[in-house]
Amino acid sequence: MKNIFKKLSVGILVVATTASFSAQKIDAKAKNILDAVATNYKSKNNVYFKFVYGTGTGKKVTKTEPGIFYSAKDKYKLKIMGTEQIYDGSKIYNISAEDQEITVAKPTGSEQMFSPLNYIEEYKKGYNVRYIGKLNVNGVNSDYIKLTPTTNNGIKEVNIFINDAKKQLVKIEQFSKDNSVSVIAISDYRENQKLSNTMFNFDKDQYKNYFVTEL
Numbered sequence: 553m554k555n556i557f558k559k560l561s562v563g564i565l566v567v568a569t570t571a572s573f574s575a576q577k578i579d580a581k582a583k584n585i586l587d588a589v590a591t592n593y594k595s596k597n598n599v600y601f602k603f604v605y606g607t608g609t610g611k612k613v614t615k616t617e618p619g620i621f622y623s624a625k626d627k628y629k630l631k632i633m634g635t636e637q638i639y640d641g642s643k644i645y646n647i648s649a650e651d652q653e654i655t656v657a658k659p660t661g662s663e664q665m666f667s668p669l670n671y672i673e674e675y676k677k678g679y680n681v682r683y684i685g686k687l688n689v690n691g692v693n694s695d696y697i698k699l700t701p702t703t704n705n706g707i708k709e710v711n712i713f714i715n716d717a718k719k720q721l722v723k724i725e726q727f728s729k730d731n732s733v734s735v736i737a738i739s740d741y742r743e744n745q746k747l748s749n750t751m752f753n754f755d756k757d758q759y760k761n762y763f764v765t766e767l
Contacts (some may be wrong), residue, residue, distance in 0.1 A: 583682040598624035600742045606735040627752035657767035
């Protein structure tokens with residue numbers, strides 16, 4: 553299970569890691585929608601949501617795992633499959649209860665973190681962006697936006713679905729050239745909650761029996 557964060561941050565987040573200066577075609581309507589979502593997200597003191605992370609082949613998801621996500625500006629906490637990731641604004645802490653292991657690292661240019669902004673801002677790097685239309689996704693009237701890479705980065709396409717009324721992410725689908733699919737479906741989205749002052753702190757005293765690796 554200790555590799556789940558690698559799968560989350562390297563798998564579906566490939567859209568956020570490939571920069572390219574090739575000619576892009578960015579649909580004006582799609583750009584306006586994505587920019588509005590980014591502005592809305594940044595304006596909040598904090599955000600919370602539940603999500604389901606799914607993987608599979610072709611267009612069929614065969615395995616799903618539930619998770620929860622908290623963020624406040626540049627800090628966040630992610631929980632999935634009995635594991636936890638905390639970013640305190642300086643370092644990333646990956647905590648595996650099953651392995652009783654913790655890895656600590658500072659984020660680098662090649663290391664991506666789990667954030668909704670990875671999907672709604674990084675479209676500017678190496679992707680054609682097109683507004684497809686309206687679609688009902690999990691009961692939500694959604695704007696459907698498709699991203700296709702301008703260079704060969706291993707991805708066929710990324711589909712982003714936005715809550716039309718609230719300007720919030722509903723679902724992200726990534727289809728890769730190796731025939732794999734990764735999906736994140738978001739639910740129970742909440743904003744500006746009262747959070748503990750220690751929500752994004754790492755307390756080493758809680759993990760005295762864990763093996764800690766500093767990268």
